[in-house]
Amino acid sequence: MSSDSSHPLVVAITGASGVVYGIRTLQVLRQYPEVETHLILTTGARLTITQECDISLDEVRALADVEHAPTNVGASVASGSFPARGMLVAPCSVKSLSAIANSYADNLVARAADVMLKERRPLVLLFRETPLHAGHIRLMADATASGATVMPPVPAFYHRPRTIDDVIDQTVGRMLDQVGIDAELFERWQGPRRSTGAPATEAPKSLNS
Numbered sequence: 001m002s003s004d005s006s007h008p009l010v011v012a013i014t015g016a017s018g019v020v021y022g023i024r025t026l027q028v029l030r031q032y033p034e035v036e037t038h039l040i041l042t043t044g045a046r047l048t049i050t051q052e053c054d055i056s057l058d059e060v061r062a063l064a065d066v067e068h069a070p071t072n073v074g075a076s077v078a079s080g081s082f083p084a085r086g087m088l089v090a091p092c093s094v095k096s097l098s099a100i101a102n103s104y105a106d107n108l109v110a111r112a113a114d115v116m117l118k119e120r121r122p123l124v125l126l127f128r129e130t131p132l133h134a135g136h137i138r139l140m141a142d143a144t145a146s147g148a149t150v151m152p153p154v155p156a157f158y159h160r161p162r163t164i165d166d167v168i169d170q171t172v173g174r175m176l177d178q179v180g181i182d183a184e185l186f187e188r189w190q191g192p193r194r195s196t197g198a199p200a201t202e203a204p205k206s207l208n209s
Contacts, residue, residue, distance in 0.1 A: 007085035008036040009179060010077050010116075011064065012109045015044020016093035016128040019052055021153060024172050025090055026063035028183050035085070035181070038077050039064035040108050044093065070108050077112040086122030086179040087112055090172075091153070094129055094136065101142040113148070123148045124178045126171070149178055159187040 009029065013022035022045075029037050039061065046057055061067050068075040076082045089096060089109065099110035100123075116123040125148050129136060140150045153171045161167045166186070173185035 007083045008038050008066075008077075009085050010038045010040065010087035010112055012040040012042070012087065012089045012092075012096075012112070013045040013049075013060075014042045014089060014091060014093040014096045014109060015048050016091040016096075017048065017052065018091040018126070018128040018153060019045055019048045020168055021126055021128075021172060021175075022088070022090040023049075023053065023055060023060055023063070024168050025088060025175065026060070028172060028176070028185065029181075030063060031183070032181065036066065037064045038066045038068060038084075040068050040070055040077070040112065042070045042096075042107070042109060044095075068108055072108055073105070073111050075108055075112075078108060078115060080115050080119045082115075084116070084121060086124070087116045088124045088126070088175060088179065089113065090124075090126040090175065091128035092125040094127075094139075097125060097127055097136075097139050097143060097150075100125065100148065101139040101146070103146075117147045120147065122179050124175055125150050126175060127152050151175060151178070158189055 011022060011025055013019055026037060026039065029035055041060065049057060049060060068077060077084060096109055099106065100113045103114055105111035105114045113123055125143060127140065127150055144150055155167045156170055159170060161170065169185040173183050176183050
């Protein structure tokens with residue numbers, strides 16, 4: 001972990017599908033008590049959690065050290081003097097991406113993200129949308145030009161995931177890498193495997209036909 005490992009980390013969960021990424025991130029960070037987590041849970045995120053997850057809103061809130069209302073633009077994380085190590089927006093909706101890319105800080109997610117950019121701190125946007133039109137691509141380019149890392153949750157398969165949790169953990173692990181936390185959630189690429197003469201997992205039937 002980096003020298004600012006004791007600095008708080010902001011985690012925002014917005015209303016896009018894939019709220020499990022933000023929730024899993026908070027669960028993993030519970031293993032790092034030295035990293036204080038500040039949660040921003042949007043109204044859309046609360047609705048999506050009830051639709052996609054078995055975990056309750058109260059249980060999600062309890063995973064964070066501090067929670068801020070999304071309307072509280074005067075919260076600690078809205079100031080550059082707050083010593084945050086970075087911010088993760090997981091998942092990041094199109095609306096949130098648009099607000100961040102255009103510096104339209106009318107809520108705490110956009111304001112805190114804008115602070116990260118102006119202070120040159122890591123800002124990771126787990127943009128969750130597909131297919132993309134030209135407007136989406138322009139927004140991603142604008143956010144990137146301002147210093148954000150746009151990181152769609154694209155799964156890797158070289159580590160041969162066996163469960164959905166394996167897929168989620170690989171993305172969460174790569175996202176935490178961006179803020180200097182090696183959570184050891186997945187097998188890292190070490191070069192091509194040696195052939196053992198038999199596949200480690202059964203190939204999908206569509207590939208065998």
